[in-house]
Amino acid sequence: MRSEVLPAVSNHFHRGLHRFAVVLSGCIFVLIVAGALVTSEDAGLSVPDWPTSFGSIYKIPPMLGGVKFEHTHRMIAEGVGLLTILFCVATSLVDRRKWLRNLTFVAIGAVIAQGVLGGLTVLMFLPWYISSAHAALGQTFFSIAVLLALYTGRDWTESTPEKFVDDGAPSTRTLAVLTICAVYLQLFFGAAFRHSGMSILAHLVNAVLTSGLVAWTAIRVLSRYGQITALRRPAAMMIALLLVQLGFGFAAYLTRVVWGKTAVQPLPSMVSTTVAHVAIGALLLATSLVLEGQVRRRLMKESATVAEPSAARKAISA
Amino acid sequence: MNRCSLLLALAAFVFTAGCSQNTGPMPPQKRASQTSPQTKFTVVDPATAGTIHGTIRFTGATPAPIEIDMGMDPGCTIASKQPNFSRQYMVGKAGGLGNVYLYVKAGLEGSNFPVPPSPVILDQKGCRYEPHVLALMAGQTLRVLNSDPTMHNVHAQPNAPSNSQWNMSQMPKGAPIETTFHDPEVMMPFKCNQHPWMKAFVNVAANPFYAISDANGNFEIKGLPAGEYTISAVHEAAGEQTQKVTLGAKENKAIDFVFTAQ
Numbered sequence: 292m293r294s295e296v297l298p299a300v301s302n303h304f305h306r307g308l309h310r311f312a313v314v315l316s317g318c319i320f321v322l323i324v325a326g327a328l329v330t331s332e333d334a335g336l337s338v339p340d341w342p343t344s345f346g347s348i349y350k351i352p353p354m355l356g357g358v359k360f361e362h363t364h365r366m367i368a369e370g371v372g373l374l375t376i377l378f379c380v381a382t383s384l385v386d387r388r389k390w391l392r393n394l395t396f397v398a399i400g401a402v403i404a405q406g407v408l409g410g411l412t413v414l415m416f417l418p419w420y421i422s423s424a425h426a427a428l429g430q431t432f433f434s435i436a437v438l439l440a441l442y443t444g445r446d447w448t449e450s451t452p453e454k455f456v457d458d459g460a461p462s463t464r465t466l467a468v469l470t471i472c473a474v475y476l477q478l479f480f481g482a483a484f485r486h487s488g489m490s491i492l493a494h495l496v497n498a499v500l501t502s503g504l505v506a507w508t509a510i511r512v513l514s515r516y517g518q519i520t521a522l523r524r525p526a527a528m529m530i531a532l533l534l535v536q537l538g539f540g541f542a543a544y545l546t547r548v549v550w551g552k553t554a555v556q557p558l559p560s561m562v563s564t565t566v567a568h569v570a571i572g573a574l575l576l577a578t579s580l581v582l583e584g585q586v587r588r589r590l591m592k593e594s595a596t597v598a599e600p601s602a603a604r605k606a607i608s609a
Numbered sequence: 610m611n612r613c614s615l616l617l618a619l620a621a622f623v624f625t626a627g628c629s630q631n632t633g634p635m636p637p638q639k640r641a642s643q644t645s646p647q648t649k650f651t652v653v654d655p656a657t658a659g660t661i662h663g664t665i666r667f668t669g670a671t672p673a674p675i676e677i678d679m680g681m682d683p684g685c686t687i688a689s690k691q692p693n694f695s696r697q698y699m700v701g702k703a704g705g706l707g708n709v710y711l712y713v714k715a716g717l718e719g720s721n722f723p724v725p726p727s728p729v730i731l732d733q734k735g736c737r738y739e740p741h742v743l744a745l746m747a748g749q750t751l752r753v754l755n756s757d758p759t760m761h762n763v764h765a766q767p768n769a770p771s772n773s774q775w776n777m778s779q780m781p782k783g784a785p786i787e788t789t790f791h792d793p794e795v796m797m798p799f800k801c802n803q804h805p806w807m808k809a810f811v812n813v814a815a816n817p818f819y820a821i822s823d824a825n826g827n828f829e830i831k832g833l834p835a836g837e838y839t840i841s842a843v844h845e846a847a848g849e850q851t852q853k854v855t856l857g858a859k860e861n862k863a864i865d866f867v868f869t870a871q
Contacts, residue, residue, distance in 0.1 A: 353759075357762075
């Protein structure tokens with residue numbers, strides 16, 4: 292049994308706001324790459340003061356050595372902070388969904404907290420727990436921005452999707468939530484290892500668990516709901532990102548842990564593989580959140596108003 | 610309206626935070642000497658003082674020096690006409706190991722010695738620390754220079770509780786940074802976060818009887834009173850070794866240490 296697709300309710304798609312959210316997400320992704328470069332180039336304390344840089348908030352210091360990584364990261368972060376505030380203002384003006392407006396305030400809170408953590412880690416000489424929290428919150432902030440882009444998209448704003456039965460055991464939604472938790476934990480373990488707070492063992496062991504959960508969730512979605520574009524795309528992307536991430540993780544381990552033992556400075560091979568590993572990790576977390584959002588929106592436990600999974604193919608092809 | 614006000618206030622906060630007064634990096638503070646004018650110093654009679662000397666040898670395959678790529682800062686390539694190599698294992702022609710810190714680890718407890726008044730110099734030349742390993746006495750002044758045409762970042766990373774960590778930028782050929790350390794400590798890393806290959810190791814001794822082995826691995830600790838001592842040899846990567854030594858009056862005692870690559 293299928294439900295009727297309901298007409299658009301409660302809100303209108305705003306192309307400008309959606310594009311703004313996409314641009315914001317892109318800027319935060321660039322910020323994550325810049326932050327990963329700071330750590331990978333061992334430049335975390337090349338600017339020794341905060342919130343000023345060499346005593347000034349606006350003056351750009353000579354962009355040499357580690358300073359170019361650290362100060363570039365700070366400048367991008369300032370820009371992203373202002374963009375986030377502007378996005379919050381824009382959302383308040385053009386979107387009627389209160390929960391979405393509240394989410395933009397959460398984004399502002401995240402970027403402020405992120406700035407404070409970044410400053411604290413400089414002033415406290417990079418304690419691993421603060422540096423790791425800074426890394427994890429950065430990924431969270433990026434995921435929030437990606438979700439904002441999803442929620443301001445045409446599909447999310449103007450249609451009420453058809454619901455399908457989530458009849459697996461465990462449910463697809465449970466799997467999606469567990470995947471997010473595993474990926475997040477994996478990001479934290481990775482950050483803690485990078486900042487010398489933990490051995491690599493936790494990151495390696497959890498990599499097996501996370502890979503299994505990502506694969507299980509994606510295969511479940513692709514096999515049962517593969518005809519639903521909104522579910523198929525993030526699931527397929529998650530599988531692709533997982534494979535790329537495992538490759539970069541292995542490469543980062545070889546270049547940094549095995550071959551990099553005697554390195555006297557960060558080598559391009561170490562930096563490129565590690566930065567890519569961090570960046571793909573951010574994309575994987577955001578994709579897992581998008582998938583969970585779509586699963587939550589389109590799948591529900593069996594009831595009179597939902598369609599059987601087998602009906603999905605017919606529904607899409609119709 | 611209230612929401613807009615809140616957002617404007619938030620933007621104003623961000624803006625004013627950006628305009629806050631510069632406090633800049635705090636320089637490391639020199640503290641008053643721990644010895645008071647009433648402190649009784651141990652007097653060593655030069656007529657009976659002995660010497661411990663010897664050689665640090667290195668066995669096994671010597672790790673090849675690694676050439677450093679200083680391309681990230683043109684100031685470094687201008688300042689250093691010669692290629693810059695890693696200096697972790699400084700092995701001489703006869704297998705002597707340089708840059709090993711030797712000190713009296715035990716045998717002088719309860720003794721007090723005056724702190725040398727002259728500062729010990731750590732310079733930054735050609736984007737490397739000179740010397741790579743140095744030693745000074747607790748309370749003695751360490752003067753850090755920047756002879757390079759580029760900015761450096763001097764970051765001391767002590768472990769001893771009262772030797773506080775600090776990180777301070779130093780302008781090209783800028784004013785010296787002076788500091789003291791009050792707790793004895795071995796192989797305290799100094800690094801420049803702007804040039805990640807730049808590392809030095811500072812050793813803080815409780816007494817004036819210490820040495821750094823030269824390029825051929827030779828060392829000499831002079832002026833020791835007769836007694837039983839534990840002499841420690843510490844290398845930044847190869848670790849620590851100790852030897853018990855009984856030194857007689859006027860004795861010139863030879864001891865050797867042998868290290869292998871770790």
